Amino acid sequence: MKAANKQLTEWDAELNQLHERNGDLGLKVQMLEEELKEVRRSREENKTSAPAVADFPEPADLLNQLKAQRKKSRADLADMEVVLDILENH
Template sequence: MAHAAIFGFSPEEALADTHFQINMLTANYDELEDRYESAKREIIELRSQLATARGDQEKLEAELSDLKQKSAPSVEFPEAAELLNQLKADRKKSTASLADVESILEILEKS
């Protein structure tokens, strides 16, 4: 029994075209699946690198904090009046006032 042509194709040609389309779709699916798996592996690697970087950052911040504490020695300054007296003893013509010395001490304590 003769089969009618489908859209200008014989049934054999239509079947061959359908098989071709299935093969193309399967190949595309396989390629997309490979890309997906590759992307998943890359994401896992990037997450690992991020975790390592965060750990390194925490260590560096802790080291920096330690260094700041160690490098900022606690200095006890004499009283402003005592410093002013020492200044006047060393430099007889100094015009510094007690307020000037107090301001200088405040600046030094903030540093």
């Protein structure tokens, strides 16, 4: 009878440890779920926020900068206008 009681006491202690561990894991899961919700909420806010608008120089200024750095460049003012239009629309 003493051996059975001892065994039951050991199992009870082991069961209590498992319950504590399970409770800790449940709490951790709950915290991670909350963190995931916050990250998803933040991600959606970033998706819906307005994209940054770049302020490009005038085509003539851009062409002058290009000619200053690459003297043999064959680009002209029309090319710079097209490049700026592409950048603004993408």
